[in-house]
Amino acid sequence: MKKEDLLKNNTLFYFSEISKIPRGSGNEEKVSKYIYNWALERGYTVKDDKYHNLIIKKDNNKSKDPIILQAHLDMVCEKTPESNHNFKTDPIEWEIVDGFIRSKNGTTLGADCGIGVALIMAMLEINDEMFPPIEAILTTREETDMAGAYNINKELLSAKRMINLDISPENKILVGSSGGFACELSLKVNFVEYDGEFFELKLTNMRGGHSGNDIDKGYGNPLILLVDLYKNLKKSGIECSLSSIDGGNSRLAIPREASIKLGLRNKNNIEKCKKIINEYSYFLSKKYNTMGKNLNLSLSKIDKCLVLTEIDELRTINLISLIPNGIFEMDNKFSGLVESSSNLGVVKTQVDKIILTEEIRSAYKESGEMILEKIKILSDIYNCDISVHSKYPGWTSDKSSKLCSKAEEIFKSIYNEAPIITASHSGNEVAILKDLLNLEDAIAIGPTRLYYHTPSEVLDYASAIKFEKYLEKILKEI
Numbered sequence: 256m257k258k259e260d261l262l263k264n265n266t267l268f269y270f271s272e273i274s275k276i277p278r279g280s281g282n283e284e285k286v287s288k289y290i291y292n293w294a295l296e297r298g299y300t301v302k303d304d305k306y307h308n309l310i311i312k313k314d315n316n317k318s319k320d321p322i323i324l325q326a327h328l329d330m331v332c333e334k335t336p337e338s339n340h341n342f343k344t345d346p347i348e349w350e351i352v353d354g355f356i357r358s359k360n361g362t363t364l365g366a367d368c369g370i371g372v373a374l375i376m377a378m379l380e381i382n383d384e385m386f387p388p389i390e391a392i393l394t395t396r397e398e399t400d401m402a403g404a405y406n407i408n409k410e411l412l413s414a415k416r417m418i419n420l421d422i423s424p425e426n427k428i429l430v431g432s433s434g435g436f437a438c439e440l441s442l443k444v445n446f447v448e449y450d451g452e453f454f455e456l457k458l459t460n461m462r463g464g465h466s467g468n469d470i471d472k473g474y475g476n477p478l479i480l481l482v483d484l485y486k487n488l489k490k491s492g493i494e495c496s497l498s499s500i501d502g503g504n505s506r507l508a509i510p511r512e513a514s515i516k517l518g519l520r521n522k523n524n525i526e527k528c529k530k531i532i533n534e535y536s537y538f539l540s541k542k543y544n545t546m547g548k549n550l551n552l553s554l555s556k557i558d559k560c561l562v563l564t565e566i567d568e569l570r571t572i573n574l575i576s577l578i579p580n581g582i583f584e585m586d587n588k589f590s591g592l593v594e595s596s597s598n599l600g601v602v603k604t605q606v607d608k609i610i611l612t613e614e615i616r617s618a619y620k621e622s623g624e625m626i627l628e629k630i631k632i633l634s635d636i637y638n639c640d641i642s643v644h645s646k647y648p649g650w651t652s653d654k655s656s657k658l659c660s661k662a663e664e665i666f667k668s669i670y671n672e673a674p675i676i677t678a679s680h681s682g683n684e685v686a687i688l689k690d691l692l693n694l695e696d697a698i699a700i701g702p703t704r705l706y707y708h709t710p711s712e713v714l715d716y717a718s719a720i721k722f723e724k725y726l727e728k729i730l731k732e733i
Contacts, residue, residue: 258351261716265380266723267356270373270714274365275346279332280399282343283307286328290376290393299379302411308403310411311391313379319387322733323417324378325688326371327397327404331708333504335361336459336512338710355705355713366714367707368397371420374702377723378730385731390414397421397684398507400645404684409692416658417692418729419685419699423707425718425725426670428662429699431678433467433595434649434686435616436623437506438630441640442574442609446561449496449518452525455557456481456515456532460550461543463511463709466598466614467681470509471582471591475543477513478502478602482575484535484552485515493528494520496562497571499604506600506614508708513602518562529554570637571609575602577633578611579626586618586678593680595622597630616680618649650686650697651678658696658733665728669721700726 262268278286287307294301300312307328332342338361348359358364375391390412394403422429458481462474481500488495495517502513519525536552543550563571579597586594595617603610613630617623627643634641652659654676666674685697702722703715 256351256716258349261351261356264720264723265377266370266373266719267716269376270366270370270719271349273369273372274349277343277345278329278365279342280329280396283328283395287393287395290372293376294379297380302408304406304408306403306406307395308407309391309393310408311379311393313389315386315388316384317388319733320416321388321390321414322730323390323392323412323414323688323692324375324420325392325394325417325684326368326375326420327394327684328372329395329398330365330367330369331363331398331505331507333363333463333508333708333710335710338362351716354715354717356716357713358710361710363708363710364712364714366704366712368421370702370704370714370719374420374723374726378726381727383731387730387733392688394684401647401684401687404687407688407691412692415692415694416696417685417688417694418658419683419697420701421683422679422699422701423705424703425701425722426666426672426674427700428659428666428674428676429679430654430659430676431618431651432649432683432685432699433616433618433680434620434623434647435467435614435682436646437644438613438615438627439642439644440574440611440630440634442570442611442637443607444567444571444609445564445607447564449562451518451520452522453498453516453518453557453559455555456484456517457512457553457555458514458550459512461511464509464706465681465708466507466509466600467596467616468679470596470598470680471593474509475539476580476599477510478599479575479580480539481513481515482572484532485517486572486576487531487535488528491527491531493524495524495528497568498560498562500571500575500602500609501604503599503601505708506598506612508600509598510600511709516557516560518560574611574633574637574639575599578613579629583617583626584622589677592678594618595626596680597626616682618678620649647682648686648690649682650689652697656696656698658698661733662698662700662729665725665732669725669728
């Protein structure tokens with residue numbers, strides 16, 4: 256289908272419009288202003304705040320209880336190494352491929368959660384006497400610290416039920432999700448001169464993914480894999496020293512690439528080093544699915560650089576090798592659901608320290624605290640500074656609640672199958688708003704989007720169009 260045909264659908268039209276406006280986390284002012292003016296032009300009541308959150312109200316049928324529709328304005332900004340996209344200034348351009356919308360320029364698409372925002376705009380434009388009063392909440396900074404949700408003005412809202420539009424696929428009704436927080440380790444290190452040749456070892460084109468929803472997929476973490484390869488080089492007797500390790504852009508995404516800079520003492524080691532790298536590359540290509548892209552493990556010569564002292568190299572390698580990463584425990588209530596996990600999302604080498612940033616998620620806060628305790632033990636052993644930030648709670652709802660039951664009933668009537676009623680290992684803003692607004696009922700639903708938090712992110716446009724009808728019918732019948 257051509258783009259011009261897709262834009263005849265209101266939801267996809269508005270998704271296209273907001274895709275033209277850069278809106279990475281912390282850069283939502285312009286998109287917030289655009290929607291603020293859009294709401295004013297249509298006569299809706301609209302309020303913003305210093306966080307650029309929006310609350311938009313439309314009265315509709317006042318004999319019905321009001322409902323909140325909620326999504327976040329910001330997006331994760333990830334791009335391929337070859338992409339020249341500037342997330343501060345450039346629009347997200349679309350291309351249509353095999354039934355999906357994706358970014359034309361090797362970036363995240365922003366369907367997480369731009370499609371939710373667009374759905375809310377489309378619902379607000381519908382004039383239907385069967386609709387309840389709508390209180391739309393559009394938040395900011397969901398993909399970083401959720402500051403938008405934490406600072407919503409509750410005095411402006413009266414609804415006690417809410418539909419969040421920040422999940423996928425279309426056949427899920429979410430009645431709970433994990434809480435989480437960021438954990439940052441700072442390892443102070445020293446560098447020294449080194450006599451040898453210098454190289455950069457890079458692992459690129461790993462699959463990557465969402466650090467919650469994809470943590471159970473076995474995609475592999477290039478930071479941990481490169482450290483493992485480096486240890487193999489050392490074990491084989493190659494004289495080498497570590498200069499730096501870097502990779503990942505967000506704790507909320509499983510990294511797709513990483514690099515190590517190292518010095519080699521003996522020229523005769525180079526061929527042996529290449530042989531070990533080739534063997535490791537073969538192992539990686541056999542083990543990991545890279546979505547049709549060939550993962551690339553390369554060694555290239557670079558200019559001379561300092562290397563870590565022997566003791567600091569050992570501290571760095573051991574810390575990255577031992578830090579919790581991946582599934583901690585599975586859920587015993589929902590089959591196949593991860594209960595707790597951690598993701599080593601970012602490692603950065605700086606002038607005098609190496610920074611490791613993890614995202615820890617858990618359905619029960621005690622599980623997250625257990626993971627954190629393991630990291631604290633490592634920080635004591637390796638003499639790191641540790642900080643915890645960007646906390647958000649988990650939430651649960653009753654499967655038999657009015658909202659969930661109605662959504663289930665309508666889903667069956669439209670899709671001719673039963674939806675999956677479940678919880679999610681990804682975090683969202685429902686828990687924050689549920690507590691803040693004292694909500695009595697909440698669910699999360701959304702159209703199908705895949706590979707979010709990666710440059711491979713796509714939106715199933717047929718799903719978005721059909722989901723619009725699903726949401727419209729829910730609003731008519733609740």
